[in-house]
Amino acid sequence: MGRAPCCDKMGLKRGPWTSEEDQILITFIHRNGHGNWRALPKQAGLLRCGKSCRLRWTNYLRPDIKRGNFSPEEEEAIINLHQLLGNRWSTIASRLPGRTDNEIKNVWNTHLKKRLLRMGIDPATHAVGSPASHSLISLYNSKYKDASLAPPFQTQPEASPDSPTTFLNLSDSIHDSQDLSSEIFSSVSSRDSETVTGADSGSRLDCIDSFEVEVDLGYDQKPQNIQDENPQTSILQNQDFADEEGWFPRENQDASEISSSEITWDDFSSMDGTADTNPQPLIWNMDFQSYDDDNDYWLNILRQAASSPTL
DNA sequence: AAAAAAGCCAACCGCGAGACT
């Protein structure tokens, strides 16, 4: 096992490829394939090293490459995959059709990593530190600071008829598990279906201006199958649940009313088989309406915040 | 309007691993 000698740079061109070079490479590969990259440039008449040709082809000229910006879904997938796989860009790319490892690496380094950092999330470990969790609480508080309506952020929200919609009760949701399957909301309370609006208040959440989440708890309904409702529906897990009478320990819930067999578990949970345990039974439906493109992303962040052990 | 800073991304570099001789 030895190292390949560095290709002879004498007389070989470097730097950006011209359209003429691209065309030569495309034409040659279409006619002959690329069995031997080292020999290819000479055969094709290109003054490039084989490595450069291979890179140009795999990262740019390949016909199956998807150009253009990454969709929010793709970005979320990258974040989730990076959490599972780390900097294994080629493996991540293999799960994102049409995207190259180089492209994904660039997107991560220029956008996604910074976004997570702004959230107080360590991009290397994806651990949610207290800054992010606190930011979410700040967000909650800022929503109500001028309305004089907000119950203070509390660990066990009341469900009194007079209380307004409450926000994600993050502090009640902290637990130690690092398992992906537990990266879910622990508790949500609401009197009814309402829209919760979060606004930027100078916190670490400044990468978006605002977001809206509709929380539909459907007090009068039995828990329903998530898949029937909305593919984006999240799974809730908690020891407690509420109805108009207040909060109840989860064990009081009739298990027969809970359907978990067809829960749509997020893609990431099955990516590497580490989270293929049965999801916790559904207690409530929670519908997230896509008011903006960041919604899915925020949904994921909130999930992770709910699993933070550091709040 | 100009300069500086920041962002972006294609391309390069060096290394490890497997195939080949």
Place this chain on the structure above:
DNA sequence: AAGTCTCGCGGTTGGCTTTTT
């Protein structure tokens, strides 16, 4: 068995573009 070759990967760079001052 050992040396050589090729490929693919992840990290880094450099130059162009955009934004900010």
